[in-house]
Amino acid sequence: MLIPVNINHHGIQDSEAELIRLTFKELGIKENDIENYLKHNLDLLVGDEESLLIVGQQVRNKQNGRSDLVAVDEKGNLVLIEIKRDVEDIRNRKEPFEIQAIRYAANYAKIQSKDQLVNDVFVPYLEKQKGTSDSVLTTSERARRILTNFLVQNEAGQAFNRKQRMILVASEFDEQTLSACAWLISNGVDISCFTIEPVKLNEQYLLDITKVLPVPHLEDFYVEVQENHKVRKSSNTVPTNTSKQFLPRMNKLFDWGLLRSGDEIIIKNFEDSTAIALNEKEVEYQGKTMSYNQWGQTVTSWSSINIYEWTIAVGQTKTLHDLRLEKMRMEEEEV
Template sequence: MGDLVYFLNGRKAEKIEAVTFADLRMQESDIEEILRSSIDMICDDEESMLIVGQQVKNEKNGRSDLTAIDNNGNIVLIEIKRDRKDIEGRKEAFEFQAIRYAASYATLESTEDLVKKVYAPYIEKYRSEFELGVLTSYELLIRKLNEFLRVNKAGKSFNKKQKIVLVASDFDEQTLSAVSWLNSNHVDMSCYKLTPFKVNDEIYLQTEKVLPVTNYEDYYVNLMDKSLATIVKRNKGGTRRTLPKIDSMLDWGVVKEGDVIAVKDRDNEGILLANGNIMVNDKEKSMQSWLKEIYGWSSVQTYVFAIHKESGKSLSQIREEYMTQQAMEASDDF
């Protein structure tokens, strides 16, 4: 594999080459559990997500890997393959397998439907991760799901659309070509590369959003041109993942070390640190992990739900205002 990362050993940068999940003797189920526990690995900071199902059967006994709902009320199907060899070895194309599963979810008409058919079996499998209290599992889940939709103002858009996320350590050209075409024809499908690296006895995972990109034509397979790998490397696209992060906002001076960061619609507060993390009750946490603990979701729109207490604005608003101002000043210069 050609992907390379570097780590600092003292003042020397040492090159590490990617390994494969097969080298690590990891199965698809291992990758599935990693993503179930850490779905924010493949979420934008502008996205909230709640995992609601795992290995859910449809009427034809097909099993979807992970099922989630996002902050727009879309049901999200997350399908996983270990590597390119697994994708190419399937009788049915990776992307079309996912489409069949998504089609079965399109029939769900209400949150009650989703809880009964998908979410309830999930909580039964992972009861230790939920605090039921005096509530039945159904009561807890319907409350949790409805709160997620209400806070994200997505109640009216519940399951109006379905999204598909494909995850693998590498993709073949045919899959990338098909996904590009589907995206250009308004099917919401993403491809994420999840690449393992081994340093001594530690395993590190690098995530990269391969699709969608700005210009899908770059990914269509040209049967007369075998240079797709070069094109893939060159075109990363402009997605929301490229928005500046909290470190940039600190550099700009729009927020500063010691500012109080509050949580939207909650009483929780923390102190912003110079590295962009939050200090809460003498413990340093990343903003994402702090918000996930508070809301109990799998992933949280970090910059929407983190509120700068002094200004009363979300970090997203502050960032947008600054970037708009800079763009206006730049245009005035011309």
């Protein structure tokens, strides 16, 4: 829920600014506009705790169906991202939204090798992208190199496409779609639902993005305590299974002093990646100010990156993820 307010030294007061919820249809935004935006901003769906590589867009299958976006995650699994503009688009389809996604996932389950993904999906995608390409490598060689590097760096080279994930995105979902997705999740199917809704505040347009399913379990909020409690059995152990969704973020790392303004940081295993941490939200890289995610994406050419597991402060040997887990352990031991 977005509520316009005024905040000053007097406290919080109601704002006269008008918050208007709109539809993409009335704004003249098409489904492929949303698709192209999300392609370049995947962190809005998966956050800063996951790495993804987009390998396909509008991929046509043998039954003439077309999946919107296809990615590979850090575990080597294929991820299908299906987008519908408004709830009317969901209702007007010949088949239910979730059934369409399942059908596409079944198609991608048949991809048995990295070469098959490269040839059938990734090469056509790269050939459609604008911009300069490597003049030495063919598109096939470039696709194979990018995919192999992503899988090797994430230690997923031997775990390719063991399962498929589905992410459904729409400005609104009908009850039947949410009911079906909830049932699928309860039966072990990896499917997520996100709403993305345009909002106007004065002359500024905003996107309200919410993860609807799966809902967090109560255990997700106190898993850190459980893991830290186990740590007391061995002072040399660092909790590794803490729920990523509720781990401390960059602002807490700055509060703890694990990262400071002016620190040089790098993306591990990537040359020429040195940046300067400006604050909890931005870095300076090659003379440009950008977010941590944008920096990581620029260096790696991945579509999204788990910035904590890949960032190392110069002079350190441990990633920000390792450092925050150690700090959590130390604070728990002091209790």
